[in-house]
Amino acid sequence: MQKQFRNVVVASMAAAIVLLAAMLGGAQAPAYRAPRTGDGKPNLNGIWQALNEANWDLQGHAAGHGPVAALGAAFSLPPSLGVVEGDEIPYLPAAAAKKKENQANWTKLDPEVKCYLPGVPRAAYLPYPFQIVQGPQNIMMAYQYAGGVRIINMGPATKAPGDSWMGWSNGRWEGETLVVDVTSLNDQTWFDRAGNFHSDALHVVERYTPRSADTLMYEATIEDPKVFSRPWKISMPLYRRVEKNARILEYKCVEFAEELLYGPLSKKP
């Protein structure tokens, strides 16, 4: 009983200090505390979706032409303030040239056009929903686009034997935040339609922090010493799909890319 009382006093003094610091120093402590799952973790279950133009171009840009004249304004480049902190993507000189080349040849080179898996972090901000299914040992993120999926290991961290499109994810909780460390990504994915790319040395650390009942803050720190001169960071809210029977639906897009990929191999009439 004595010990318990002491603990309470210590806890409330610590809390007071934290509150005071928050009031004086600009709050760093999260204002929102998410409901808990049965195993005591912040509950991230649900269907989420980014609501921005990051998939077009991570960096801020004015509106612009789309790639296909026949689609006119319906498929033009929407304006955006961008999601990159500091708005700069710190390419090494050779890599900067490759980015320009990618961007100029977007429709030929962007893996999204071929219905290839989007990789991390692009999967989080494609303009389609994804679902978090949160178990105690594993958290699944199931993406609508191309049936992309990944399992986040919440046990002791493990290593991948090889590279993959969606990488290898080890997760842990830091207070209210799900921190996911992603490695072993292959070098085939892009970050957006603007040709921003990476090598197989890519290392992404994601942070998912509940911001309110229906929003998460998503942050991703991107590191790739073969392509960038330093780590850089993107951040954006993710919004819950609150429709009553919201679902992620089957989006097997292979069919829609086949003529592009295999058309030339068809029998000539």
Added chain:
Amino acid sequence: MRTKLVVAVTALGLLLMAVPAWAHHAFAAEFDQNKPIKVQGSVVKWELTNPHSWIHIDVKGADGKTVTWMIEGASPNNLYRLGLTKESLPPGSVISVEGYQAKDGSTRAVGRNIVFANGKKFFLGLSEAESGPAKP
């Protein structure tokens, strides 16, 4: 001990691999059983992709010219369960390959058997079986 377990589990899995309807058809459509190949070369690249992995080897012909062959192997997922990693086949390794050439005449083949230069067997194998009734 752990390796043994992994191998046993994999073996069980491989053994019980039912031949999907497409596999027989696909194999015959992709590779030519009348065009067996036997080549030796040094590893240039190992692609751990699905549905098949691919080993690229540089083969020196009798004419002194070097030709790059692409050898098809099993899904890397099988290989991971055999304990292999992307570091298991370093570039420069010399291997001998027996297999069947692709029907499109390219320097691609399915790898039936792969052996290191020192004779040590390193089998990646086929993921499709040759025959067996097509299952609807």
Added chain:
Amino acid sequence: MSHRLPALAVGLAVMIVVALLAQLPATAQTPASAAKAPAAAKAWMVPRAPDGKPDLQGIWSDNTLTPLERPKGLGAKEFYTDQELAENSKKAREGNVGEEGELGAARPNAVRYDLELYGFDPSKLRYTSKRTSLIVGPEGVVPPMLPGARERNAEITAKNKGHEFDSYLNRPLSERCILMGQEQIPMRPGANEGNLLQIVQGQGYVSLLHEIDHSTRVIPTDGRAHVPQNIRLWQGDSVGHWEGDTLVVDTTNFTNRTPFRGSSEKLHLIERFTRTADNTMVYQFTVEDPTTWAKPWTAEIAWTKTKGPVYEWACHEGNTMITTILRGARVADAEAAKKGK
């Protein structure tokens, strides 16, 4: 500043309450279906997921020697005796098995490579149940196909005849990496990596990840209605609900191009998942399609928990099958043209 003082007090109060609550021991989970549990104290009880539902999570393999259909001559015999099973297992491990076992790639005339190089150990072959066939009941075989369905399927084959290599549209869905045999539901034992299934459960959903083609079904368990009828999906639309400790999943809305054993878009699939031991899951499926089979049929497979992890099996991104095959066909066309055929 004055308006902050009440906030500070409230904050402190909350902190104190939280700190006090943190002292309490974790509440023991009591199974919701305790009333249905057998009287015996030692009966196995399915563990509970954090939301109180039966915990089906883990990595599962459906490998078994049991064939889908009952061997001819066994008639209505649904189960082997222990001795018969032991004999069949022994035969299979010696590489000598007929209809009573499904060996797949290990069939002697199908083997193109020395399996021992793979570390193959035939002593590990086994049946996961005493069933003579996965299909249950007195007949143990798929019901005969209705004449209308035979015609329908014959028409499809006839249309493709002579055009099998014209374009990607003429190729099987699996070769196009659209729908692999091992990802298609209902789930049947098959290729080694294809039958690894990972189940992750979160609040209100059970998700199934099949390794092959990273095929994922995220199934709501609130028994909601299916998506509208006009939405047709390769794997249909799955909705689930709990019946006691069994997860029941109902799937409809298949396309008319989903070729499960020649069935149509009227295919209706009911799956039942029941965990019967720490390492065992009984998976039962019933299929019905009144335009294909005269009556529904049901199969049951015992799954075994297995060591993972499930690795990514991306199909389309590395699909060299279809390009090599189509190129091979164009080469053959060119050669035939040269010969003036």
